[in-house]
Amino acid sequence: xxxxxxxxxxxxxxxxxxxxxxxxxxxxxxxxxxxxxxxxxxxxxxxxxxxxxxxxxxxxxxxxxxxxxxxxxxxxxxxxxxxxxxxxxxxxxxxxxxxxxxxxxxxxxxxxxxxxxxxxxxxxxxxxxxxxxxxxxxxxxxxxxxxxxxxxxxxxxxxxxxxxxxxxxxxxxxxxxxxxxxxxxxxxxxxxxxxxxxxxxxxxxxxxxxxxxxxxxxxxxxxxxxxxxxxxxxxxxxxxxxxxxxxxxxxxxx
Amino acid sequence: xxxxxxxxxxxxxxxxxxxxxxxxxxxxxxxxxxxxxxxxxxxxxxxxxxxxxxxxxxxxxxxxxxxxxxxxxxxxxxxxxxxxxxxxxxxxxxxxxxxxxxxxxxxxxxxxxxxxxxxxxxxxxxxxxxxxxxxxxxxxxxxxxxxxxxxxxxxxxxxxxxxxxxxxxxxxxxxxxxxxxxxxxxxxxxxxxxxxxxxxxxxxxxxxxxxxxxxxxxx
Numbered sequence: 001x002x003x004x005x006x007x008x009x010x011x012x013x014x015x016x017x018x019x020x021x022x023x024x025x026x027x028x029x030x031x032x033x034x035x036x037x038x039x040x041x042x043x044x045x046x047x048x049x050x051x052x053x054x055x056x057x058x059x060x061x062x063x064x065x066x067x068x069x070x071x072x073x074x075x076x077x078x079x080x081x082x083x084x085x086x087x088x089x090x091x092x093x094x095x096x097x098x099x100x101x102x103x104x105x106x107x108x109x110x111x112x113x114x115x116x117x118x119x120x121x122x123x124x125x126x127x128x129x130x131x132x133x134x135x136x137x138x139x140x141x142x143x144x145x146x147x148x149x150x151x152x153x154x155x156x157x158x159x160x161x162x163x164x165x166x167x168x169x170x171x172x173x174x175x176x177x178x179x180x181x182x183x184x185x186x187x188x189x190x191x192x193x194x195x196x197x198x199x200x201x202x203x204x205x206x207x208x209x210x211x212x213x214x215x216x217x218x219x220x221x222x223x224x225x226x227x228x229x230x231x232x233x234x235x236x237x238x239x240x241x242x243x244x245x246x247x248x249x250x251x252x253x254x
Numbered sequence: 255x256x257x258x259x260x261x262x263x264x265x266x267x268x269x270x271x272x273x274x275x276x277x278x279x280x281x282x283x284x285x286x287x288x289x290x291x292x293x294x295x296x297x298x299x300x301x302x303x304x305x306x307x308x309x310x311x312x313x314x315x316x317x318x319x320x321x322x323x324x325x326x327x328x329x330x331x332x333x334x335x336x337x338x339x340x341x342x343x344x345x346x347x348x349x350x351x352x353x354x355x356x357x358x359x360x361x362x363x364x365x366x367x368x369x370x371x372x373x374x375x376x377x378x379x380x381x382x383x384x385x386x387x388x389x390x391x392x393x394x395x396x397x398x399x400x401x402x403x404x405x406x407x408x409x410x411x412x413x414x415x416x417x418x419x420x421x422x423x424x425x426x427x428x429x430x431x432x433x434x435x436x437x438x439x440x441x442x443x444x445x446x447x448x449x450x451x452x453x454x455x456x457x458x459x460x461x462x463x464x465x466x467x468x469x470x471x472x473x
Contacts, residue, residue: 054379056375056378056379081383081384085381085382085383086381088378088379088380088381089380089381091379092379093376093379095372095375095376097370097372099370099372099373099375099376100376101373101376101377101391101395102395103394103395103398112390113380113381113382116382116386116390117380117381117382158376161380162379162380165380165381
């Protein structure tokens with residue numbers, strides 16, 4: 001390994017919603033090809049943390065770096081807009097509620113960003129869309145509209161849409177929380193496949209079993225702070241902190 | 255007393271047809287302008303800097319609070335006084351367009367506001383800028399979601415277009431009046447004009463239903 005620079009680095013991240021401090025100075029980094037799962041109770045700030053990585057939330061303090069470039073740098077409005085748009089092109093984001101564009105076909109959902117942002121020709125973009133859909137097992141849905149897809153299929157298309165920009169990292173914000181239980185596996189399978197391809201991933205999730213299976217490292221957050229982090233085996237089997245223990249106990253019994 | 259006699263109508267159909275033609279031309283052009291300008295106003299009201307936003311809001315407020323007829327008179331007769339001489343046809347089109355643009359703007363504004371925030375976030379997360387997101391994601395969806403409401407406005411526009419006869423444009427009502435002044439047969443020719451408006455509206459409604467069905471498929 002020559003490049004030991006972390007892919008994602010967050011230093012002292014602080015965020016307020018009104019008087020409420022939702023991130024109380026968070027530090028963490030993700031190495032190239034590493035998979036980090038962030039777990040914790042609702043309201044712990046894990047989604048806010050993830051969203052601040054690609055600046056969907058603006059931090060009130062601290063820094064976020066992607067592959068050696070500061071994401072939340074201080075710039076005038078227009079230069080910052082240009083900067084953040086180019087940074088975001090390198091980060092794929094998958095949302096809890098899929099957020100597919102309902103007025104566009106599956107193909108168009110995937111091709112619109114490569115075509116409009118990278119100037120890719122239509123035929124090339126379609127070939128790319130087909131390749132990405134093949135990856136998530138939905139090549140036959142290329143001309144369908146999102147309304148005709150199941151939740152699991154929508155989320156797989158959303159993953160394909162993000163992958164089509166060839167991002168350096170993928171951010172998953174509770175990607176399976178809105179799905180019916182029987183549709184969770186098909187999405188998890190795609191994520192596991194990405195993990196096998198050494199995609200750098202940050203996964204915010206409620207699914208402990210999936211986190212244990214796929215993550216290289218697990219971060220447990222509560223009340224806007226990192227309580228404990230470690231290898232999944234250690235954190236799930238021998239949590240050090242009382243807060244972690246009680247959370248996991250509630251989860252495993254509930 | 256004089257009975258109804260429609261046998262006189264065919265003789266004057268070419269003249270009535272000309273009026274019908276201008277009603278269609280004026281309505282179609284005004285409808286398109288009112289939709290484009292309406293979306294423009296909606297985007298300005300929602301996103302532009304205060305320097306642009308407040309004058310536009312004031313203008314919209316003035317246009318909503320005054321009658322179309324008065325607006326037409328101001329554009330056609332009033333502006334001449336300060337050296338802006340707009341031909342009657344264009345005065346009519348401008349008046350109708352702006353009048354309905356203001357209503358459309360309100361519909362579009364609500365349509366945009368009701369879009370899920372996740373749509374914008376998804377677009378921004380892919381790397382689209384704020385205006386690119388509006389252009390490719392927000393506006394097309396707002397247009398689709400407001401087809402029924404804007405469609406109703408366009409039906410109103412078609413009927414209200416008769417008001418431009420007041421500034422001397424020979425549209426359907428105006429040409430009916432011309433014929434009546436010659437034949438003294440108001441009932442027959444007003445009814446003919448009414449029937450033609452009705453047919454136009456049936457066609458417009460069919461077109462709108464077609465658009466709605468197409469939009470429904472992609473939702």
